[in-house]
Structure formats: structure tokens, C-alpha cells
Amino acid sequence: MTTGAQITLFNSLGRALQPFTPIEPGHARVYSCGPTVYHYAHLGNLRAYVFTDTLRRVLDWKGYRVTHVINITDVGHLTSDADAGEDKMEKAAAGTGKDIWEVAAFYTDAFKTDLRQLNILDPSRWSIATDHIDDMLDFAKAIEANGAAYPLDTGLYFDVTKVPDYGALAGAPPQDDGGVARIAEVEGKRHPADFALWRNSPLGETRQMEWDSPWGRGAPGWHLECSVMSIKYLGAQFDIHTGGIDHREIHHPNEIAQNQAFTCTSATGANYWLHNNFLVDRGGKMSKSKGDISTLQSLIDRGVHPLAYRLLCLSAHYRSELEFSAEAVSGALTRLRRLAIAVQALVDRHGETHFPLDRERLEGDLPKAATDLLTQFDAAVSADLMTPQALPLLDQAIASKALSLEEKLRVIASMDRVLGLGILDLRRADLRVRPVDALITEAEIDARLAERKEARAAKDFARSDAIRDELAAQGVEVMDGDPLGWDWRVTL
Structure with missing residues (x-):
């Protein structure tokens, strides 16, 4: 049973805050667009997963059972998100001379390492695109049979006029040329916004990843993958779909269209579509002073603990642009160190090397001063994950003179179940990351x-x-x- 403040979430479909009501009481089903594993994830990508992890932690903290799926795109995603260019995976493999499956495995492992370093929880299921080719073929066949797709020499294309309100999530209906300008031009397409469900390999070209299909030998379209895997593991209509704000314009509207055509309903696949904003480095200072700082490892190589980046992400609301600068990163590192040192002193005084996070112990009888802090914290994180308002409450708990040592640690531990900083286990020495070129x-x-x-x-x-x-x-x-x-x- 869920408790406390009502969770409200900003639904991109409708652009409004809405109370969160799951389809199945007490159970939240969440799908998150995962990475295309052709290169290391950059820091802007990773912000999306700090946001999604915070969502998952809030749901769990509030008492929901969470089923969370993240996909791994190892085929089909073109160099443009707009259905244009070469396949990112094929291009990466050609550039390195390596087997494409080795490239995918290497960067999948690198991505998961980044998540572990950021204290991001593993999803309930990792869903790998190439494990679902047969499912994608069946899905595309059904859409074609339902009259919403048509074949061309280059593959199978989705007819966006066959579904209601196409582009509603992006706010760009198909007749609005500005909304479809990024979609690739293909001879024979019925409408500029029509997109590929299946893309045939060019004549005379053999790809490393290609499969037989009724429309020709080739590979699935990127948009198809997420529809297939989300429906397979979460149902035709589930609770929450997350992704970066760049997905809101093309990728996610195309998912919705596919879901509607497949189910022959107006259902959108997810009830709530949540999008995090961009990480921005307006001055370019982070990439000019000492070489590019665009990945988590490049930040670590400069002497920054990875959890400082998590803290930086939490310091801004997920729907706001996050300013990325040397000053911002240094400030987050200093803040993290001060938090860790203060909490370490409490843990040492308590005499435990590891303070247990047993929920019953954390949420047992607490004095009013503690419950007041947790009530304020609950209100902040329940209000569309307002972590910038939640973080100062952690400082208040650490500094409180109204709480005993045991009570402080219980409140801190409870809050950190949401914040994910691992603050009870961090030591001052852990946060002294020596730069590689020191x-x-x-x-x-x-x-x-x-x-x-x-x-x-x-x-x-x-x-x-x-x-x-x-x-x-x-x-x-x-x-x-x-x-x-x-x-x-x-x-x-």
C-alpha cells in the first residue's frame, strides 16, 4: 500500500502535471529508452538514467512494486534520429574494423559500468533489440495487415495518416511540414512523415546485422524496437515511458503510432510520457581547458568522483536544462564531500561501519522532528521528483539538534533510498579521485x-x-x- 503525498508527474502527452494512478494498484510498470551501444554514453545521455533511477527510487520509496525495463539498441538506430543516414552500429563497426557484435557487447558493458558508478539500479529486465527480431517481424506484419503500413523497394513504411492524432506528443501533426522536416526523404513514400518499420539492405551491400523478412533482407527500424519490447514485457498499455526530451519529437510519437496501429485502438502505449531536459555547456569551457570532458570516465580522469555528477543532476529539476561547467562540477564535488564527511562522523560515533537500510527499522517509531523532515521530503519528491527541494532537507537532518544520533541516521538512510548517493558508505578518502595526469x-x-x-x-x-x-x-x-x-x- 502506498503512503504519504500523492505523486504528480508532468505528462508530456498533454503538457500537464497529473496525479499518478497506476493501471494495477500498487504496481508501477516503467519502460525507459536505453542506449544505442555504438560508443560510450556521454554525460547528457547519463542524465536521463539518473532521472529514471530517481523516478524508480521514488516509486519504490512510496511503496510501489516497480517493474522496470530498459532496452539496449544494438541495431537499427540511424545516425540521425529522424530515420536518415547509416546505421550507427554498422558505421561504428566499420570504423573500428571490429565485429559488430563485439562492438555492441563492449559498449553495453561500458554503459552498465557507468550506471553502477552512478549508483543507478539495474532494471527488472534488460531487453536487447537483436534478441527480439522475430517479435519485430510479427509486429510489423500485424501493422501491415491492419492497413497502416505499405512496402517499397527500400522496406516497409508506416502510414502516419492511418492513426488518430499522429504527432500529438510532439505537438506537430503530419500536415505540419516543420514537424517532419527531419524525416528522411524516400522515393515512393505517401507522406513526408512516414517512417521505416523495416529497412532493406541496399542492393549489393551486405550488412553485419541483417535478417530475412517478407519485404526483403534487412534490419528493423529503430522506432519499431521500443514498441515491440515495451508491449511484450509491460503490456499493450502500461504506466510510464521515459526518455530524453529529444525523443519527444519523433521517436516517441512514432512509438505511439505503431502501438495504435498494432492494437487497432487509440491507446498510446503508456499513460505517462516523461522526458528529461538537456545537459548544456554554453561556454564550452569544459571541453576547451584540458581536453574533452563528455563521458563519465573523462570526468573521473579529471579527479571527480562519479557520484558528484549524480548530485549535480539531482541539484536541478529533471525538466530544467542543467548547466554543465567546471564551477558546477566542482561545486557538486565539494557538496558531496561535505555531506560524506558529516555523515561519516555520525556513523563513526554510532559505532557501525555500515548502517543497515532495513525498511522496518527506518520507518519505525520516530519523533515529530524526524517525521516532519520526512513529510517535507516526501512532498518534494512526490511533486514531479522535485529533488532540488529535497536535497536541503538532507542537510537539515544531518545538522538537526532535535534528533538523536540513531534518529538522524534513520532519516538520512531513508532519504538516501531516493537520492541514491550511498552517503552512509562514502568515506572522505573515497572522494579523493586522483586525476590520471596528476x-x-x-x-x-x-x-x-x-x-x-x-x-x-x-x-x-x-x-x-x-x-x-x-x-x-x-x-x-x-x-x-x-x-x-x-x-x-x-x-x-
Whole structure:
């Protein structure tokens, strides 16, 4: 049974906040568009999964049973999201000279490693596109039999005029040329917005991934994959579909159209369509100063703990653009370190090396000061995942003088079930990630800081300043006045 504040979610289909009511009481079924595994995921991609993980954690925290599916696209996604260009997987394999299946496996593993480093929970099911080719063929045949698809020499195409309100999710009906300008032109298409359900391999060309079909040997269209896998594992109508805001314009409207044509109903597949906004680096500073910083590993290589990026994502609402800059990342790292150090002190005082997260223990009898904090936290995360309002409540719980040590830890642990920072297990040393190109070791930094502390105590400020400048030249910023003690951070 779910408890607390009513969850409201911003449904892109209708552009409005709506109370969340699952189809099956107490059970939330969620589908998230996964990566195309032709390269490492960039930080903007990963923001989508921090958002989706937060959604899942909130649902779980509120008492829902969650069935969550994330797909892995290893075929069919073209170099443009608009049904144009080469297949990303084929192009990547050709560029490296590697077997396409090896490329897919390598980048799938890399993606899952990124998720683990961000404390993102595994879905209930990973659904791999190439494991569902027969399902896709059957799905496309049914759409054709229902009169919503037609064959051309180049493959099987979906007729967008055969479904009601095509493009409603994007706000661009098919007669609006601006809404379909990104769709590839193909000779013989009935309408500019029509898209490929199945794409035949060009004459004389053999792809590494291709299969026989009634329309020719080739591969499925990207949009087809998500319709097939979401319906197979979650039903023709399920609760929530998530993805980046870029999917709202073409990919997700095409999914809806396919679902309607397959079921011969006006059902949209998901009741709630949720989209996170972009990560933006307006100044380009992160990629200009020390080389490109676009992946999680590139951030780690600069000395940033991966959970600092998670915290940065949580500091902005998922529907807002997230400003990405050296200052923003450094600020998130400093905030994470201060949280970890403060919570570590509480855990050490409590005498446990690991504070258990047993739900019964966390949610047992608590004083009013604790329940008030949790009620405010509940209200924030239930209001369309308003994590920027929830985070300060974690600070309040840590600093509260009205709570006992045990009560503080219980409140912190409960909140962190949603925030996913692993804050009870983080140690100060964990957050000192040494840059790969560092010219100085952590031990040397600490030794130099100790010398500087002695110089300041002796009022030898010239020596103190010299040590600070030496460290700065080696990419280490000394954080004078840090309330948690003499500390430092890397310069991004």
C-alpha cells in the first residue's frame, strides 16, 4: 500500500502535471529508452538514467512494486534520429574494423559500468533489440495487415495518416511540414512523415546485422524496437515511458503510432510520457581547458568522483536544462564531500561501519522532528521528483539538534533510498579521485598541506602562500576556510 503525498508527474502527452494512478494498484510498470551501444554514453545521455533511477527510487520509496525495463539498441538506430543516414552500429563497426557484435557487447558493458558508478539500479529486465527480431517481424506484419503500413523497394513504411492524432506528443501533426522536416526523404513514400518499420539492405551491400523478412533482407527500424519490447514485457498499455526530451519529437510519437496501429485502438502505449531536459555547456569551457570532458570516465580522469555528477543532476529539476561547467562540477564535488564527511562522523560515533537500510527499522517509531523532515521530503519528491527541494532537507537532518544520533541516521538512510548517493558508505578518502595526469600524489598533497598548516601557525604567510601556489601549479586548489578541515580539490 502506498503512503504519504500523492505523486504528480508532468505528462508530456498533454503538457500537464497529473496525479499518478497506476493501471494495477500498487504496481508501477516503467519502460525507459536505453542506449544505442555504438560508443560510450556521454554525460547528457547519463542524465536521463539518473532521472529514471530517481523516478524508480521514488516509486519504490512510496511503496510501489516497480517493474522496470530498459532496452539496449544494438541495431537499427540511424545516425540521425529522424530515420536518415547509416546505421550507427554498422558505421561504428566499420570504423573500428571490429565485429559488430563485439562492438555492441563492449559498449553495453561500458554503459552498465557507468550506471553502477552512478549508483543507478539495474532494471527488472534488460531487453536487447537483436534478441527480439522475430517479435519485430510479427509486429510489423500485424501493422501491415491492419492497413497502416505499405512496402517499397527500400522496406516497409508506416502510414502516419492511418492513426488518430499522429504527432500529438510532439505537438506537430503530419500536415505540419516543420514537424517532419527531419524525416528522411524516400522515393515512393505517401507522406513526408512516414517512417521505416523495416529497412532493406541496399542492393549489393551486405550488412553485419541483417535478417530475412517478407519485404526483403534487412534490419528493423529503430522506432519499431521500443514498441515491440515495451508491449511484450509491460503490456499493450502500461504506466510510464521515459526518455530524453529529444525523443519527444519523433521517436516517441512514432512509438505511439505503431502501438495504435498494432492494437487497432487509440491507446498510446503508456499513460505517462516523461522526458528529461538537456545537459548544456554554453561556454564550452569544459571541453576547451584540458581536453574533452563528455563521458563519465573523462570526468573521473579529471579527479571527480562519479557520484558528484549524480548530485549535480539531482541539484536541478529533471525538466530544467542543467548547466554543465567546471564551477558546477566542482561545486557538486565539494557538496558531496561535505555531506560524506558529516555523515561519516555520525556513523563513526554510532559505532557501525555500515548502517543497515532495513525498511522496518527506518520507518519505525520516530519523533515529530524526524517525521516532519520526512513529510517535507516526501512532498518534494512526490511533486514531479522535485529533488532540488529535497536535497536541503538532507542537510537539515544531518545538522538537526532535535534528533538523536540513531534518529538522524534513520532519516538520512531513508532519504538516501531516493537520492541514491550511498552517503552512509562514502568515506572522505573515497572522494579523493586522483586525476590520471596528476603530477603529485594524494600523500604528497596531504604532506604539503601539513607543511602549509605549520607555516600558517607560525605566521609564515609567505611560505604558506608559496605552498598554495605550488599546489595550484600542479592542478590542486587549496580550500582555505573549509569548515570540515584543511582540504583540497582538483582544478578542472
